[in-house]
Amino acid sequence: MDMERPNPTAPDPPGGQHPAPHAQSAGAATEAARSAGDAAQGPGTGRDAYVRRLLRNLWGGVRLALFFRVAPDQFCATPLALALLALCDFLLNLAVSFFLVGRGGSFAYSAVPGFFFHLPLLLFCGYLAGRLLGRPSLVCDLPVALVSLSIPIELSHAVLERLAQLRQLEWLDRYLEAPHYYRFFGWWALAGLLFLLRRAWPSLGRCCALLLLFAALVAPLWIYPRPDLWVSAAESGGESGELQVTEKVLSVQARLLDGQLAGLLPGVRGEPYFYFVGFAGDATQDVFLKELLSAEKLFARRFGTAGRSILLANNPQTAVTLPFASATNLYQTLARLGQVMNRDSDVLVLFLTSHGSREHELSVNNTPLELEQLTPEMVRSMLKKSGITWKVVIVSACYAGGFIDPLKDDRTLVITAADAKSESFGCGAGENYTWFGEAFLDQALRSTFSFTEAFERACETIGKWEDEQGETPSNPQIWVGKEIGRKLAVLEQGLATAHGTKR
Numbered sequence: 465m466d467m468e469r470p471n472p473t474a475p476d477p478p479g480g481q482h483p484a485p486h487a488q489s490a491g492a493a494t495e496a497a498r499s500a501g502d503a504a505q506g507p508g509t510g511r512d513a514y515v516r517r518l519l520r521n522l523w524g525g526v527r528l529a530l531f532f533r534v535a536p537d538q539f540c541a542t543p544l545a546l547a548l549l550a551l552c553d554f555l556l557n558l559a560v561s562f563f564l565v566g567r568g569g570s571f572a573y574s575a576v577p578g579f580f581f582h583l584p585l586l587l588f589c590g591y592l593a594g595r596l597l598g599r600p601s602l603v604c605d606l607p608v609a610l611v612s613l614s615i616p617i618e619l620s621h622a623v624l625e626r627l628a629q630l631r632q633l634e635w636l637d638r639y640l641e642a643p644h645y646y647r648f649f650g651w652w653a654l655a656g657l658l659f660l661l662r663r664a665w666p667s668l669g670r671c672c673a674l675l676l677l678f679a680a681l682v683a684p685l686w687i688y689p690r691p692d693l694w695v696s697a698a699e700s701g702g703e704s705g706e707l708q709v710t711e712k713v714l715s716v717q718a719r720l721l722d723g724q725l726a727g728l729l730p731g732v733r734g735e736p737y738f739y740f741v742g743f744a745g746d747a748t749q750d751v752f753l754k755e756l757l758s759a760e761k762l763f764a765r766r767f768g769t770a771g772r773s774i775l776l777a778n779n780p781q782t783a784v785t786l787p788f789a790s791a792t793n794l795y796q797t798l799a800r801l802g803q804v805m806n807r808d809s810d811v812l813v814l815f816l817t818s819h820g821s822r823e824h825e826l827s828v829n830n831t832p833l834e835l836e837q838l839t840p841e842m843v844r845s846m847l848k849k850s851g852i853t854w855k856v857v858i859v860s861a862c863y864a865g866g867f868i869d870p871l872k873d874d875r876t877l878v879i880t881a882a883d884a885k886s887e888s889f890g891c892g893a894g895e896n897y898t899w900f901g902e903a904f905l906d907q908a909l910r911s912t913f914s915f916t917e918a919f920e921r922a923c924e925t926i927g928k929w930e931d932e933q934g935e936t937p938s939n940p941q942i943w944v945g946k947e948i949g950r951k952l953a954v955l956e957q958g959l960a961t962a963h964g965t966k967r
Contacts, residue, residue, distance in 0.1 A: 525612030731806030745818030778830035802850035824866025840870035
């Protein structure tokens with residue numbers, strides 16, 4: 465550890481005792497000496513001087529973060545220096561969050577006030593500490609030191625976030641979210657407390673300063689953590705805004721699903737049909753709704769599902785036109801289909817598109833509604849209870865491979881956009897398809913009626929895109945049950961003949 469550099473112009477008395485009559489004069493002398501020291505370093509104006517002072521403060525912050533002993537006079541503590549640090553902190557957060565989220569995110573204007581929430585707290589804390597200890601310079605000393613300290617800690621967190629995006633280090637991700645995230649906050653708080661404890665102030669003064677730091681700074685920032693400035697659509701409330709739960713929405717939603725289920729065309733004995741159920745689970749990005757609508761049109765035109773389709777979607781655009789995508793609505797839909805379909809010959813195509821998690825949960829998000837996430841086990845249970853025999857399940861989501869083992873059987877085909885440990889791509893703002901949706905639905909299935917052949921073509925296309933963009937392979941997966949494979953081969957041949965094309 466480095467020894468604290470003494471200030472010869474205004475030394476603290478030995479033993480931490482500071483005579484009360486001279487408290488104000490000693491503090492003033494310290495401030496004057498530090499101002500003279502700052503002036504001696506170079507001109508008070510000019511870009512080079514500002515850069516030197518900023519680097520001096522950042523270096524002090526790095527040393528504090530490493531728990532070295534740093535004296536207050538090793539910082540350039542002026543209002544302008546604090547403003548430069550705040551600007552540096554702002555730009556760093558914006559750059560780092562943009563790097564982590566990517567172009568698919570957006571600037572969070574509403575996060576700006578919350579981002580600077582700590583500055584008035586720091587100034588207030590410094591002012592009270594200055595009055596308490598008879599050191600007016602603390603009104604700038606404390607904020608400059610603590611903001612300087614926060615920058616290397618935030619940068620360390622960002623580096624770990626980036627490393628956690630690598631497949632080999634994805635296990636780090638769980639340590640970067642709450643409550644583990646607060647370990648970084650604890651690091652900042654502990655380093656700040658050590659900075660105060662090492663001051664040669666009276667014992668009572670140090671205790672009061674520590675209590676003040678906890679009450680006026682640490683506690684509020686723990687409760688209201690600082691937001692990022694560049695966020696994904698999921699965090700920003702969505703491309704189409706947030707659902708407004710009005711009386712009209714509630715009234716319409718109460719009738720929508722029943723109306724669609726009542727209008728389903730029944731199966732016909734001896735004539736096999738495809739039935740289509742689409743589920744767009746996440747309302748924060750429009751790509752899932754767009755992909756769902758495109759899939760519905762494709763299956764209606766090429767697989768004859770018109771009049772035999774049900775769409776469930778979470779998006780403000782469809783709040784009064786489509787039933788919400790919820791686990792309850794999906795269960796009711798599959799149960800009704802089990803009654804309407806000819807179980808001996810008809811085939812269900814269940815298309816699920818949303819964000820996916822490492823825990824293999826499909827995101828069901830429609831803020832402000834609180835909806836249950838969709839798991840492979842829930843889908844398996846719903847399908848089993850429905851009694852539907854022949855099934856094609858397509859899951860377009862990250863980590864979707866986790867759906868295969870729970871759903872696979874001899875009469876089921878399962879296709880997923882990624883394996884159980886990988887992300888899939890293309891769900892950014894403004895997109896019409898995910899990469900998997902575009903390759904599988906928009907390209908491959910438009911030229912073949914074979915799900916397996918379309919899957920193989922889509923894998924080639926996606927692999928090419930991932931190589932070009934330098935992305936980690938998503939590894940789409942397929943499971944073809946023995947009986948469903950033979951069943952689909954017959955149906956595919958019949959569709960090809962009906963459309964006058966080769967299989």
